[in-house]
Structure formats: structure tokens, C-alpha cells
Amino acid sequence: MTLNSAAPPPCETFAVMGVFADVPAVFSAAEQCRDEGFTKWDVFSPFPIHGINEAMGLKASKVAYVMGTGAILGVATAVIMQGWTAAGADIHISWLSQLSGYNVNTAGKPLFAWEQFLPVIFELGVLFSAFGALLGMLALNGLPRHHHPLMTSEHFLSCSDDGFVIAIEAADPKFDEQETSSYLKSLGATHVEVVKS
Amino acid sequence: MSAIHPDEATAIGLVRPGSVRERDPVTIDGTVTSDPTQRPPLVLGDHDFHSVTETVCGWIQQKTPRWWMAAFSVSASVAGFGTLMILYLIITGVGVWGLNNPMTWGWAIVNFVWWVGIGHAGTLISAILCLFKQKWRVSINRFAEAMTIFAVICAGTFPGIHVGRVWMAWMLFPIPNSNSIWPNFRSPLLWDVFAVGTYFTVSLLFWYMGMIPDIATLRDRCVKMMKVPVTVGPMWAPHPLPDFVKRATTFQLPMYKVGAMAYSVLALGWRFSSRHWWNYEKAYILLAGVATPLVLSVHSVVSFDFAVSIVPGWHTTIFPPYFVAGAIFSGFAMVLTLLIPARELYPGMKDFVTARTLENMCKIITVTGSMVGFAYITEFFISWYGGNPYEQGAFIQRAFGQYWWAYAAMMFCNVLSPHVFWFKWCRTTPWFIFGMSIIVNIGMWFERFVIVSSLSTDYMPSSWAYYSPTFVDIMTFVGTLGIFMTLFLLFCRFLPMLPISEVKNVLHAAHAHLHPHDDHSKGGH
Known part of the structure; x- marks a missing residue:
């Protein structure tokens, strides 16, 4: 479970997150992130998107x-x-x-x-x-959990309402703050933000 | 498998543009259609994801409505009075009830079976209809599950106080003790403890699990609100206030703080991750899978309380299916009893709980009512065909004996009345459905009473007696109605009444492969 990994020391970059406007946008972005070979990343949506497991390349649930x-x-x-x-x-x-x-x-x-x-x-x-x-x-799922670094972002909280978010963690081997940010932007994110832990 | 987008529904003529609330004789609110090739919209109005959140959370975050305060004070008072009756019973003994020697199970068992039966609708709607992919259930499943839990709480009260010495109720459970006294696992009464206990626990888990994401939504809203400071001061104060005054008069509203804390604890840190959703959906469908045989087993086991005995009129194999059908029948009626007023009282609820939802529930009531009616007839036939004079006598006593009026009420309410729903007007007119749902519940209560009252004419005519309830009996029952309503009103006030994430999932915009020019009305998929 990717995002449950031990949190890095404070005030370091935890992840880069991009906000997407609707389901088709976040769905195709997820497919591209999967094909790009990211491993420590996640999609956040107010409801389970049908077929997102394949778009993210998730294995069968245990x-x-x-x-x-x-x-x-x-x-x-x-x-x-x-x-x-x-x-x-x-x-x-x-x-x-x-x-x-x-x-x-x-x-x-x-x-x-x-x-x-x-x-x-x-x-x-x-x-x-x-x-x-x-x-x-x-x-x-690594729950219950008291807090999560992503929850400090105001934009992240929108995924409990109508927002769709893709977050790529700093722990990912392919992560680079600048590059990943522009990559998310190129996938069609309306807002890209660096989340500190 | 998707809901039709409102625009699309308008285009194919299901919804008249402009007003969806106006009653149309053909499609009612735009959702009732007898054409099976058309898929009426599941959600009316121009809802997007945000408006769904706003509507459902708005019911919780609004100012407490006046009607709620009134309803709550009445039901809490009734619940309090019922609790006093239970206290009186415990202090005095079961003699305060109208029990007599042949009729050793009075209203307590009648009420227990009635309440457990009512508790069937929730898990049926959320588990069985989930497996059958009946998407119209999403608007009512949370509501019905809550009702289930509160009904089972009311049901559980009765065996607890009926044991007479309430302080010995722990002996219902296999608790190791120094006397090496164990409950008898060959007794259906003990199976009942396990059946009802499991049903309550599993329903509670199912309800809670469904609610975790919605509670997380509420948590996030409360946290956002909590961060917005409120400044108090007289209207004539200069604006903007000097900083030192502002610091002293600005504070965070405590209710949002309390809300944020409570919802945070209950949400367990849910953060809408797709990796989490993936496990969650799997767990939900598996839970629905095990809850399905459970729903059917609970009332079967309850019916064993009667069927495993040798009392004429009880010792029949038809009891389990017939109890289950009756339970679903009364459960759906109780959901309608609560749903129809709520639909009127909460603004915007009619967009989700559409006329089609009500119509479908009425159809289920007619089906299960017919099953119950068929079981009554079968019972009579078999008692005649079986040739056992005691069995025959028991049935003649039931229909024409001292409790003929209860039997007549049962036949009228359960066998005849549900058939009004063959008429379209009857199953699409909310006030009429409301009235019918109450009649069905009265009928089902009489069914339980008719069965239990078979005891009053036992083997020896010399010991036959007439059972009538006392004031304490009646007020304890009314008290449980109060407990039920009190819990339900609290649920409506503090927890999401509709499953927000599930409702969002049936909106048209929830689908990834969205082709705006697809014609969803033809062919289907």
C-alpha cells in the first residue's frame, strides 16, 4: 500500500498533486501515469471510479x-x-x-x-x-490513520466533494519535483501543487 | 448501466422541460415508465457532484428544523415513558403483564418478532438488491439500514426483559462460569440469540462501512468551516475593526470543532484513495454476499422458536419461508412509513427518492404480501389435509375462535390490502402509499399476534383462557416505537441520510468513457 509508507522527515516534499476537472480527464491521466511506470502514486476521487483499478494497474484485492x-x-x-x-x-x-x-x-x-x-x-x-x-x-488500507500529509492541502480536500486528484509521492524512484509537476500539468491537471510533509 | 443524464431524459421525453416536480399523469415526476426499454433517470434535477454533497450535507449542517424539535420531543418523551414501564416491570416482575397460564408468551414475543421482521428491509435493500444491481436502491439503502438497526434494538429489548429475572440475562450467552452452566445449544431460543445478535452486528458493520466515506466528506466540510473565524460585535462597530478588538472578538464556532472531531474519529482517516476504494468495493460486495443468506436466515431462525415446538398450529415446515416473506413485507412498509414524510420534509430529497423508487417498493410489497397470503391458505389446506384433529382445531380456533377479530384484521391488512398496488395511481401517490404502509404494519403485527395467541387454546379445554394485555404491555410497546423514532430522528440529524458516494456513482458524469453523442436510450448496455 503505497501511501502508507513511513512519512519522511518534516518540511520535505511529500508529493506532487494535480487536480483534474472530471472523471474522463483523471481516468486517462491515470492510464498514462501507469504507463509511465510510477509506483508510488494514487488517484483520489469522491467515489470509486469504475475501471480505475485497470487504469492504475492494481492487483486483485486481498x-x-x-x-x-x-x-x-x-x-x-x-x-x-x-x-x-x-x-x-x-x-x-x-x-x-x-x-x-x-x-x-x-x-x-x-x-x-x-x-x-x-x-x-x-x-x-x-x-x-x-x-x-x-x-x-x-x-x-492502513486505516485508521490520524493524519496524512496530503490532507494539509486545501485542494486535496476537494476530492471529498467533486475534485479528482492524482498524487505522485516523493518516494517514487522516478520522482523529480520539477519534472513531475510539469508532467502532471501536461496530463491536463488544472492545478498542480507540491505538498510538504 | 448508467443513469440517464437529465438533458437526455428531457430529450427522449421522460421529463418535461422546466418542471420535474409537477405531477404528470403518465410519468408522474418523470421516472415512472411502463416501457421496459426506457431507463428512467435515477436522479432528477440538474445535479452534479457538488450539488449532491451540498444537498445531503445541507440537511445535517442546516439549522435544526422546527418540525424536528417537535418530533424529537414527542418521541423522546414516549421513549422515556416506555423505559419507565420497563423499569416498573423489572422492579415488580412479569406479573404486571397480562400473561396467564396457557398464554405464557404475550405481547413481548409478538413485539419481538414484529420488530425483527421490520428490521429485514435494510439489509435486504443493501445486500440482496446490491447483488442484483438494482441501482434505484442507492437513494434508500442508508435510510433502510439505519431503520434496520434501530428496529433490531427495539426487538432485542423484549427477550431481554421477558426472561423475568433480567439480572440473569447473561445466561443467554455461553459465558464460562464456576457452576459449569451452559446454555442449551439444541434450543431454538439460543439459536435466536445468535441469529439476532449476528444480524444486528453485521447490519451495523455494513451500515458503518457504507458510511465511512460520507462521514469523511462531513469531516472535511466541518474542518473547512472550523477554519473560518466568526467575529461578533454590534452592528454599529467600525469596519474593519481595529486589530486588538478583532483578536478579542474572533473565535471559531465550537459546533464545527465538535463536529470535526466526532466525524474525524468515525471516518477513520478515510482519504478517498482509489487504492482504498478498490479494497473497499471488494469488501462491500463480499459483505453483501454473506449478508444475503443472513437476511434470509434471521427470520427463519426466529420462526424455529415456534416451528420446532410441538404446539398445534406452530409445528409446521412452512414457517421459515413464510416468516421471511412477512418480514420483508413489513420491513418495506416501515421504510415507506419513514421515507415518505422525510421526502416531504427535507428539501431536495425528491430528486433522489423518486416516484419510481416508491413504485418499486410498492411492487415488492405486493409480491411479498401475496406470498404471505399464499402461506396462510397453504397452512389451512395442510391442516385439513393432514387429518390431525388437534391441528385442525387450532386453525378453526384461529379463524373463528375468540381471536377471530385479530385473524380478520390480519387477513384484511396483509392479504387484501396490498393488492391495491396493482393500480398505478395507488403506487404512485405518496400519501396513499403512506396510509397503506401503516395498514401493512398493523396487519403484520396482528399476524404475529394470531400465531402467538394459538397458545391460549392449548390441549386441555379446561385450561383455555383469554389473554388481554395490560396497560404496561401496551405502553411498553408504544415506548419501543418512541425509542425507534428517537434513534431515527437522531440519525437524520447527524448522519448522512443518503449514501453520497453511491449517489455520485450513478450520476452520468461518473463514467470515464463518456461519449456525449451516444444514445443511451436505445439498446442499453
């Missing part, structure tokens, strides 16, 4: 793995919790059966009647995977 882990954890928790509290006596491990619950024999049915545990298994699977989705999304 959220699904975090979520899948959550689902497995949830199901495992549910199986262990229910098995332990309802069928400890059926599990022939001495220290586990010490902790077992009621072990009530109902109509001669086995204590570990897994069919009856399905609703809770399903619910906990969903619960944990939902946490996986939200927390995984936040973790992959």
Missing part, C-alpha cells in the same frame, strides 16, 4: 482472504464451543470432559448431534467473516 480466514475461524469457534459445552462427555479427552457442560441425554440422541449445531455454526461463520471484511479492508 480482502477475500482475510474474510475467508474469518469465516473459517467463526465456524471453528462455533463447532468447538458447542461441542465442548454440549458434548464434553462424548469427547474422550480427560481434561476436556472435566470442562464439559450439562451432557443432558435427550431422547437417547447422541450428545454431539451436529445437526442441531448448524444454525449457530452458520451465524458465527457469517459474523466472523463480516468482521474479517471490515477489519481486513481497514488493515489493507
Whole structure:
């Protein structure tokens, strides 16, 4: 995750950002930045632009793995919790059966009647995977985060309303303050600004 | 897949130039069309990205409207009175309710099931309609999700206080304790704890996640406003003020400071990065994917409370689907009950919540209402066909016994009344839809009551009894309506009612490959 890299010491150039007027402009500019070979850069827009992942050359999101882990954890928790509290006596491990619950024999049915545990298994699977989705999304994005150098720019804040911004970080190997600024201008940026950290 | 730009809509004759608000008998506000080849606009008026932000944030940043203060004081008072009733119950015991021996589950379970059912619309709209790419949902999903959460809060109140000894409510959860006492995982009542708890949590996460970017928008607005100093002083003071006076009288408005802090914490540092959006969209669609079976499971599990028992009239396999259909039915009705007044009271909301949105919701009400009606008939048929005299007796008691009036009310409100929406006028006239939505909610409440009241005529006629609620029963229920409205009004006041970023996404200008001369009205894409 590019912009989450450790911030350089204060009052150094953090990035150069260019403001674009509309979606088609920022979209084609993003495609050119990608082709130019920048690595530490980002597009900021008030809503997810359809197809911007390809225009920026982003790889598939890893959220699904975090979520899948959550689902497995949830199901495992549910199986262990229910098995332990309802069928400890059926599990022939001495220290586990010490902790077992009621072990009530109902109509001669086995204590570990897994069919009856399905609703809770399903619910906990969903619960944990939902946490996986939200927390995984936040973790992959490096959020929550208290502050970001770009937020010092008044023009940057417009991307929460109707602005479209491309920022190229100073940490990028191809970065040069003068050149990158004029490059962004040549892509059609209406305003180019150097952001200090 | 895009909304038609207003100009384009005008060009193909969907919107009459000049006024979109005027009622047109054919297209109503320009969005109702029976021609499936035409895609009516999702957003009316000449909105661009900035005007969407201004409209939605304007509702929050405006001066508190008078009607809001009035509505809030009434609903908060009702909520307070309801809370007093709960306190009285806890101090005195469940004897203050009208429960009697065969009817051991009274209004508490009726209200619980009713509220959980209402809570179905939000996640249905935001998850299932999201997977089906029903873009008209964007204007109502935030609203409906908020309603879901508040309805589930009201629902959760009832089992909590119904256990009698409220201080033992922790035993609902598998908490390790020195007596090695565990809840019974074979009981549907415990499944219910997990189902409703999971539903509440997942709905809350879904709602919050959808709101993060919009809260970030509010944060940025508050931060901007916070930096604008305000100078106070008498009108006759010289202008410009001398510097030393200016320094003393200039300050930042504290409300923006408080707003900026609160929204900053909630926005989690969101900065609208496309790399973030990419993970965010993936997480959102995956969450919609797991929330979809969840929506269908919650009321199924609630119905197991009844269906897994052996009480005649309850022990049927039709309960899960029939409860879910009823839940969606009542949930959509409650969304309409809240949406139609809000649409009138908030300026500019009609541009987003169009007549077509209301029409679509009415259609869903008719579909689910018909499913519920079909289930009622199936239940009767099966009880006759099954040949079990106890089952037959239970159904005869239901329809013609001491609670015939509840059954009649249910049949009228749920089976007959939704069919008025076959008429176009009925499903496009807001005040009429509002009235219907209340009738549907009353009907659904009676449905729950009819089911629960099967208890009053149990196996032995000698123990049959008539159940009627007490004042405390009634006021607790009314109190939860107050809690619901109070929470909802707070939501309307402080949080974005429409998903700003999603609404922007359906605007025509949101598309990168924009060819101004494409004719979007033909062929579609």
C-alpha cells in the first residue's frame, strides 16, 4: 500500500498533486501515469471510479482472504464451543470432559448431534467473516490513520466533494519535483501543487 | 448501466422541460415508465457532484428544523415513558403483564418478532438488491439500514426483559462460569440469540462501512468551516475593526470543532484513495454476499422458536419461508412509513427518492404480501389435509375462535390490502402509499399476534383462557416505537441520510468513457 509508507522527515516534499476537472480527464491521466511506470502514486476521487483499478494497474484485492480466514475461524469457534459445552462427555479427552457442560441425554440422541449445531455454526461463520471484511479492508488500507500529509492541502480536500486528484509521492524512484509537476500539468491537471510533509 | 443524464431524459421525453416536480399523469415526476426499454433517470434535477454533497450535507449542517424539535420531543418523551414501564416491570416482575397460564408468551414475543421482521428491509435493500444491481436502491439503502438497526434494538429489548429475572440475562450467552452452566445449544431460543445478535452486528458493520466515506466528506466540510473565524460585535462597530478588538472578538464556532472531531474519529482517516476504494468495493460486495443468506436466515431462525415446538398450529415446515416473506413485507412498509414524510420534509430529497423508487417498493410489497397470503391458505389446506384433529382445531380456533377479530384484521391488512398496488395511481401517490404502509404494519403485527395467541387454546379445554394485555404491555410497546423514532430522528440529524458516494456513482458524469453523442436510450448496455 503505497501511501502508507513511513512519512519522511518534516518540511520535505511529500508529493506532487494535480487536480483534474472530471472523471474522463483523471481516468486517462491515470492510464498514462501507469504507463509511465510510477509506483508510488494514487488517484483520489469522491467515489470509486469504475475501471480505475485497470487504469492504475492494481492487483486483485486481498480482502477475500482475510474474510475467508474469518469465516473459517467463526465456524471453528462455533463447532468447538458447542461441542465442548454440549458434548464434553462424548469427547474422550480427560481434561476436556472435566470442562464439559450439562451432557443432558435427550431422547437417547447422541450428545454431539451436529445437526442441531448448524444454525449457530452458520451465524458465527457469517459474523466472523463480516468482521474479517471490515477489519481486513481497514488493515489493507492502513486505516485508521490520524493524519496524512496530503490532507494539509486545501485542494486535496476537494476530492471529498467533486475534485479528482492524482498524487505522485516523493518516494517514487522516478520522482523529480520539477519534472513531475510539469508532467502532471501536461496530463491536463488544472492545478498542480507540491505538498510538504 | 448508467443513469440517464437529465438533458437526455428531457430529450427522449421522460421529463418535461422546466418542471420535474409537477405531477404528470403518465410519468408522474418523470421516472415512472411502463416501457421496459426506457431507463428512467435515477436522479432528477440538474445535479452534479457538488450539488449532491451540498444537498445531503445541507440537511445535517442546516439549522435544526422546527418540525424536528417537535418530533424529537414527542418521541423522546414516549421513549422515556416506555423505559419507565420497563423499569416498573423489572422492579415488580412479569406479573404486571397480562400473561396467564396457557398464554405464557404475550405481547413481548409478538413485539419481538414484529420488530425483527421490520428490521429485514435494510439489509435486504443493501445486500440482496446490491447483488442484483438494482441501482434505484442507492437513494434508500442508508435510510433502510439505519431503520434496520434501530428496529433490531427495539426487538432485542423484549427477550431481554421477558426472561423475568433480567439480572440473569447473561445466561443467554455461553459465558464460562464456576457452576459449569451452559446454555442449551439444541434450543431454538439460543439459536435466536445468535441469529439476532449476528444480524444486528453485521447490519451495523455494513451500515458503518457504507458510511465511512460520507462521514469523511462531513469531516472535511466541518474542518473547512472550523477554519473560518466568526467575529461578533454590534452592528454599529467600525469596519474593519481595529486589530486588538478583532483578536478579542474572533473565535471559531465550537459546533464545527465538535463536529470535526466526532466525524474525524468515525471516518477513520478515510482519504478517498482509489487504492482504498478498490479494497473497499471488494469488501462491500463480499459483505453483501454473506449478508444475503443472513437476511434470509434471521427470520427463519426466529420462526424455529415456534416451528420446532410441538404446539398445534406452530409445528409446521412452512414457517421459515413464510416468516421471511412477512418480514420483508413489513420491513418495506416501515421504510415507506419513514421515507415518505422525510421526502416531504427535507428539501431536495425528491430528486433522489423518486416516484419510481416508491413504485418499486410498492411492487415488492405486493409480491411479498401475496406470498404471505399464499402461506396462510397453504397452512389451512395442510391442516385439513393432514387429518390431525388437534391441528385442525387450532386453525378453526384461529379463524373463528375468540381471536377471530385479530385473524380478520390480519387477513384484511396483509392479504387484501396490498393488492391495491396493482393500480398505478395507488403506487404512485405518496400519501396513499403512506396510509397503506401503516395498514401493512398493523396487519403484520396482528399476524404475529394470531400465531402467538394459538397458545391460549392449548390441549386441555379446561385450561383455555383469554389473554388481554395490560396497560404496561401496551405502553411498553408504544415506548419501543418512541425509542425507534428517537434513534431515527437522531440519525437524520447527524448522519448522512443518503449514501453520497453511491449517489455520485450513478450520476452520468461518473463514467470515464463518456461519449456525449451516444444514445443511451436505445439498446442499453
